[in-house]
Amino acid sequence: xxxxxxxxxxxxxIIVALFMVGSSILIIPSYLATYASQDAWISALLSIATGLAxxxxxxxxxxxxxxxxxxxxxxxxxxxxxxxxxxLFFLAAFPFTMAAFSLRNIGDFMTTQIMPDTPIQAIHIIFxxxxxxxxxxxLEPIMRAAExxxxxxxxxxxxxxxxxxPQIKWENILPVLEGGMKPVIGAGVPFTxxxxxxxAVFLMIFPHVNRPDRVGRALFWGIVIGGAVLxxxxxxxxLVMGPDTTARLIYPSYALAKKISIGNFxxxxxxxxxxxxxxxxxxxxxxxxxxxxxxxxxxxxxKEYRFLTIPLGIILIVYSILISPNTSFWFEMxxxxxxxxxxxxxxxxxxxxxxxxxxxKGAAKAAATSASEEQxxxxx
Amino acid sequence: MKHFRVIGRKGVGAVKRKAALLICVLLVFxxxxxxxxxxNDLAIAVGFGIDxxxxxxxxxxxxxxxxxxxxxxxxxxxxxVTMYHAKGKTVFEAIRRMTTVTPRKVYFSQLRMFIIxxxxxxxxxxxxxxxxxxxxxxxxxxxxxxAKDLTAKEILSFYTPLEKIPASKMHNSLDVSDKSWGPxxxxxxxxxxxxLVSDGKEAVLTGITILGDPEEGTKxxxxxxxxxxxxxxxxxxxxxxxxxxxxxxxxRESKGYSNITDTLKSTIINAxxxxxxxxxxxxxxxxxxxxxxxxxxxPEAEVEIRTEANIGEVECKLDLTKEKTxxxxxxxxxxxxQQNAEQAIKKAKSLEADIFGFGEAIHRSNPRYWNTIKNDxxxxxxxxxxxxxxxxxxxxxGTVSSPFFNQLKE
Amino acid sequence: xxxxxxxxxxxxxxxxxEAPYLKKRQLTKELRVFYxxxxxxxxxxxAMLMNVELPNPMRLVHAVYKPxxxxxxSVLK
Numbered sequence: 001x002x003x004x005x006x007x008x009x010x011x012x013x014i015i016v017a018l019f020m021v022g023s024s025i026l027i028i029p030s031y032l033a034t035y036a037s038q039d040a041w042i043s044a045l046l047s048i049a050t051g052l053a054x055x056x057x058x059x060x061x062x063x064x065x066x067x068x069x070x071x072x073x074x075x076x077x078x079x080x081x082x083x084x085x086x087x088l089f090f091l092a093a094f095p096f097t098m099a100a101f102s103l104r105n106i107g108d109f110m111t112t113q114i115m116p117d118t119p120i121q122a123i124h125i126i127f128x129x130x131x132x133x134x135x136x137x138x139l140e141p142i143m144r145a146a147e148x149x150x151x152x153x154x155x156x157x158x159x160x161x162x163x164x165x166p167q168i169k170w171e172n173i174l175p176v177l178e179g180g181m182k183p184v185i186g187a188g189v190p191f192t193x194x195x196x197x198x199x200a201v202f203l204m205i206f207p208h209v210n211r212p213d214r215v216g217r218a219l220f221w222g223i224v225i226g227g228a229v230l231x232x233x234x235x236x237x238x239l240v241m242g243p244d245t246t247a248r249l250i251y252p253s254y255a256l257a258k259k260i261s262i263g264n265f266x267x268x269x270x271x272x273x274x275x276x277x278x279x280x281x282x283x284x285x286x287x288x289x290x291x292x293x294x295x296x297x298x299x300x301x302x303k304e305y306r307f308l309t310i311p312l313g314i315i316l317i318v319y320s321i322l323i324s325p326n327t328s329f330w331f332e333m334x335x336x337x338x339x340x341x342x343x344x345x346x347x348x349x350x351x352x353x354x355x356x357x358x359x360x361k362g363a364a365k366a367a368a369t370s371a372s373e374e375q376x377x378x379x380x
Numbered sequence: 381m382k383h384f385r386v387i388g389r390k391g392v393g394a395v396k397r398k399a400a401l402l403i404c405v406l407l408v409f410x411x412x413x414x415x416x417x418x419x420n421d422l423a424i425a426v427g428f429g430i431d432x433x434x435x436x437x438x439x440x441x442x443x444x445x446x447x448x449x450x451x452x453x454x455x456x457x458x459x460x461v462t463m464y465h466a467k468g469k470t471v472f473e474a475i476r477r478m479t480t481v482t483p484r485k486v487y488f489s490q491l492r493m494f495i496i497x498x499x500x501x502x503x504x505x506x507x508x509x510x511x512x513x514x515x516x517x518x519x520x521x522x523x524x525x526x527a528k529d530l531t532a533k534e535i536l537s538f539y540t541p542l543e544k545i546p547a548s549k550m551h552n553s554l555d556v557s558d559k560s561w562g563p564x565x566x567x568x569x570x571x572x573x574x575x576l577v578s579d580g581k582e583a584v585l586t587g588i589t590i591l592g593d594p595e596e597g598t599k600x601x602x603x604x605x606x607x608x609x610x611x612x613x614x615x616x617x618x619x620x621x622x623x624x625x626x627x628x629x630x631x632r633e634s635k636g637y638s639n640i641t642d643t644l645k646s647t648i649i650n651a652x653x654x655x656x657x658x659x660x661x662x663x664x665x666x667x668x669x670x671x672x673x674x675x676x677x678x679p680e681a682e683v684e685i686r687t688e689a690n691i692g693e694v695e696c697k698l699d700l701t702k703e704k705t706x707x708x709x710x711x712x713x714x715x716x717x718q719q720n721a722e723q724a725i726k727k728a729k730s731l732e733a734d735i736f737g738f739g740e741a742i743h744r745s746n747p748r749y750w751n752t753i754k755n756d757x758x759x760x761x762x763x764x765x766x767x768x769x770x771x772x773x774x775x776x777x778g779t780v781s782s783p784f785f786n787q788l789k790e
Numbered sequence: 791x792x793x794x795x796x797x798x799x800x801x802x803x804x805x806x807x808e809a810p811y812l813k814k815r816q817l818t819k820e821l822r823v824f825y826x827x828x829x830x831x832x833x834x835x836x837a838m839l840m841n842v843e844l845p846n847p848m849r850l851v852h853a854v855y856k857p858x859x860x861x862x863x864s865v866l867k
Contacts, residue, residue: 030781097847112776116690117664189862248780255779302820307808311824314801314831318838322846326775331701333848335862336855686841 002297002305005140006210012218013225014150015143015287016202020226022284023105024195025277026251028230029237031334033246035187038173040243041235043188048227050188051196052220054346058199059216061353062206064360070203071298077356084299091295094344095201099288100320103128106281107320108327113254114274124317127285132309134286135293139208142286149279156276161232163260168239193338197345199223204291250327253277289316422487426461427547428522429532430508431497433467437508439474440465440533441486442547461545463537471511488515491522492551494569495532495588501618501625506576509623512569520569523554526618526625528587535588538612550612554586557614562647562663563634564614576623579754580739582728583620584637587628589613619733621758627731629724636724639717640683640736640768642668648692651712657696661689661713661774672741674749681738681766685717691777700782706774714770721768734761793839801832 007015032040065073071091075083106127107120115123134142177184202219209215237246237256246252257273260266293312297305324330330337427442441464464481468474479485494512496505512518527535538546558566565586575583592610617629617637629637638644650660665688673680691700691709699705728735739757743750753760805828812821837844 093851108776112779119665186862244784248782248784250777250779250781300819300823302823303817304812304815304820307812307820307824308827310804310808311827311831314835315827318831318834318844319847321838322844323848325773325846326703326706327777327781328701328703328706329848331781332703333852335859336852337848339855339858339862340851 002294002303003138003208005138005143005208007139007143007205007208009209009211009214009218011143011147012202012205012209012215013222015146015205015283016199016219016222017225017229018146018150018153018280018283019198019287020195020223021229021280022195023102023277023281024230025233025253025280026105026109028191029234029246029252030249032187032191032234033238033243033252036184037179037243037247038175038238039177039179039184040187040238040246041173041231042177043184043191044227044231044234046184046188047192047196048223048231050192051199051223051227054197055199055216055219055223057346057349057353058203058219061349061356062203062215063212064353064356066212067207069205069207069295069298070201071295073356074299074352077352077359087295087299090344090348091292091299093340094198095204095288095295096292096316096319097323098198098201099285099292100316100323102281102285102288103316103320104323106278106285109251109254109274109277113251114271121317121321124320127282128313128317131282131286131289132313135290135309136306139205139290142283142290146283149283153276153279156273157229160257160260160273160276161236163262163266164236164240164256166262167259168236169242170239172239172242173235190335190338193341193345194334196223196227197341200345200349201288201291203349204295205287289313421484423464423482423484424490425486425488426490426492426545427495427536427550428488428491428493429495429497429527429536430471430500431531431533432500432503436467436469437471437474437500438465438467438531438533439471439478440536441475441478441482442536442545443482443486444490444545461547463533465533471508475511488517489519491518492545492547494522494524495535496524496526496585497531497533498527498529498625499531501526501585501620504623505620505625506623509569509573509576513573518569522568523551524567524569524572524585525550525554525588525614526585528589528615528618528628530589535590535612538590538610546612550588553612554614558643558645560646562638562644563617563629563631565617565634565638565643575737576620578737578740579757580734580741580743580750581737582733582735583623584629584735585618585620585625586614587616587618589615619728619731619735621731621733626733627727629727632720633724633727636717636720636722637728637735639666639668639685640670640721640724642666642670644668649689649713649716651709651716653696653698655696658693659691659696659698659709659712660693661709662692663687663689664775670737670741672738672743672745674742674746679738679742679749679753679760679764681741681764683721683766683768685721685768685770687713687717687770687772689713689772689774691774694783696783697785698783700777710772710774713772713774717770717772718768721770722766725766729762729764732758732762734758734764738764738766794836797832797835797839801828804828 028044029040032043036043065076068076071087074087074090077083078086103124107123110123111118111120134145199219206212206215209218233253233256237252240256240259241249241252245255249255254270254274257270258268260269260273289309289312293305293308296312297308302308423441423443425441425443427440429440429442431438431440442461443464444461464478464486466474466478466481468477475486496508500508536546554564554566557564565584567583567585572583572585575581589612590610591613616631617634618625619627619629635644635647635649638647644663644666646666647663648660649663650658653659666685667687668683668685671682671684673682694700698709725736734757738761739750739754743754808824809821812824834844
């Protein structure tokens with residue numbers, strides 16, 4: 001076992017929640033408002049529901065191979081060479097790419113809103129150094145850190161919501177369903193993909209949970225909490241700033257934080273609020289990078305994983321700069337990325353489960369016959 | 381064994397005491413010095429200007445009145461700086477003659493600005509500069525500028541709002557302008573002399589002038605009103621042939637110049653939109669490389685400009701969420717940057733002054749060839765083909781995607 | 791130019807940091823993977839520092855899914 005860490009179900013819930021919020025909190029409200037306008041909140045709810053609906057798929061797949069991560073049981077299902085190949089491809093195309101994207105998110109946010117003259121590579125490198133430290137320490141320390149940070153995250157978030165609520169204008173969500181359900185669903189599907197389909201990567205973590213029977217429940221609550229945060233932020237953005245402004249802003253959550261003004265005294269605290277997304281992006285990025293590194297090591301059947309962290313880190317930095325030549329590129333990629341996420345996060349696990357079921361039947365038969373043989377020949 | 385006895389009896393103590401006494405005696409000589417000058421014997425000069433006055437030089441010095449500047453209470457009616465001037469056949473003589481009017485001896489180490497009058501610049505600045513480089517008190521961290529269409533004296537007697545010491549204001553504003561607005565060239569003494577001396581590069585100096593009524597600027601009233609009737613302004617880059625001012629670059633040409641010589645740090649560039657209106661980008665990184673070549677016995681130069689920018693302002697209906705729009709914009713701006721550079725080169729050629737240093741570039745790449753043409757470089761420069769390659773990458777667009785007026789009804 | 795040299799220096803430092811542990815435990819496969827990754831990473835970084843236009847994998851993803859995405863947007867209208 002590369003990493004002998006054990007995590008509790010509560011830690012799993014927390015990390016899933018933080019992961020969901022992750023980098024989505026920065027850009028999702030804008031996207032939803034662009035397509036669903038004032039019904040963005042309905043979209044958000046629908047997406048959360050859909051995200052939860054696919055949970056059973058992951059649980060079923062995870063339970064088929066207890067004690068093994070996705071990278072490992074991929075080989076069991078597809079055979080050694082195909083399994084390794086698909087596993088490496090999956091890791092590169094999904095967690096590793098998402099890690100690059102998350103890193104780029106925080107870098108872009110910093111250079112757009114806070115420190116425009118700083119070269120983006122500097123931010124990436126410094127952020128990644130902390131991520132690498134976390135990954136090298138192992139899963140348990142990461143989870144424990146998440147556990148410690150989580151209450152603060154909740155506190156900051158709740159304060160954020162409370163402070164901004166006096167500025168709510170309820171008429172901003174009227175008229176409801178003006179365009180009918182079509183735009184709402186339309187906006188919802190890509191939102192479901194990003195971030196909810198990304199939950200598939202948690203299949204790499206299942207074996208570490210100390211109570212495997214409660215994994216499903218942990219995931220469920222994690223998605224609910226994370227989804228709730230995203231829903232609330234989207235709702236707040238539309239309620240306070242209106243759908244048009246929300247759609248136009250690239251980082252509506254930050255603009256929302258700028259508006260906080262209580263009693264002429266509690267103002268200009270958006271920097272403090274930005275700490276929220278620092279936490280969430282950090283944990284999302286750390287988890288994704290951890291998964292990428294561990295998965296890579298498992299696919300190649302290596303006995304150690306820590307030495308991979310720095311070289312892969314260099315590649316990640318290059319990738320994170322490469323991944324988007326400018327901000328407009330991602331606007332166009334939104335739907336295509338969502339489809340990609342659905343393919344790797346939904347279709348692939350479903351396929352794997354199907355193949356596993358077919359094979360399982362055959363294997364079960366063979367196991368049953370050998371078990372019955374043993375029974376009839378006891379050793380004494 | 382015998383010598384150790386000297387130290388032995390009375391002890392190391394005796395040697396120690398003798399050494400201490402010796403040090404004390406020496407200290408008396410070290411602490412004092414011949415060249416000491418107390419602070420209240422000095423007139424700290426922050427601005428220094430030279431003009432032509434008939435056959436002589438006229439030297440103007442802007443001196444700080446420390447009492448006026450340091451105080452936190454709104455000052456009395458005295459101005460924070462004072463000006464002194466004097467004439468002389470050489471610059472040095474003029475400065476010494478100034479002691480007939482200054483209550484103290486002028487101290488130049490804190491100098492911030494050195495201004496050369498327009499007339500003198502056209503005649504040649506070499507004499508004025510020699511004093512600056514030779515005097516031990518002067519450092520090289522002050523900026524140099526040419527007073528455009530004015531005398532240095534007029535520039536230095538100007539009141540400035542927001543900054544009590546006008547020379548400081550000039551220095552800071554040139555600093556800031558150089559960093560965030562391309563068409564200014566902040567020149568210090570050592571760079572200037574290097575360019576003057578170099579065969580392959582001519583010098584430039586930024587021009588400073590007064591917007592509004594110069595007469596008004598010299599009155600205290602200038603800073604007592606919210607909208608001052610007169611302002612000091614940096615304007616254009618002055619082109620020199622050897623040490624004589626021969627012409628000016630306008631704003632566009634100055635931008636081109638900064639771009640080619642890699643002194644552009646950040647600026648704004650505007651481009652027209654296809655359906656009318658403008659787009660403005662803010663340059664955040666810019667690097668340029670200059671290469672000199674010799675092809676078929678003829679000199680050639682290549683300039684490669686690489687720019688990274690963010691979209692700063694959109695005044696037309698653009699859809700910024702499409703990458704194609706960004707690519708189109710990048711091409712537009714590449715064209716504009718190229719045009720600016722070409723115009724700058726054209727102007728410099730018309731003034732027969734290679735201010736960019738192409739000669740230097742050829743010297744670096746092909747010294748032997750350079751030696752054959754360096755004496756004729758001024759004319760060779762006029763026919764020099766320069767190939768300019770520009771690469772613009774637009775990264776971010778600020779905090780909103782498409783402009784809000786895309787949704788306004790026209 | 792200098793940044794590329796700095797990058798190589800960094801890579802050498804990383805090598806010195808991580809390789810001895812692997813060598814000591816005789817993990818040859820791991821060592822080879824390490825060299826490969828470090829080399830790739832260094833080459834990519836230097837390419838980026840020298841402003842070489844590296845291909846963006848996302849363009850491939852975009853191209854692959856574009857037909858589906860276009861169909862999806864047209865269905866929505």
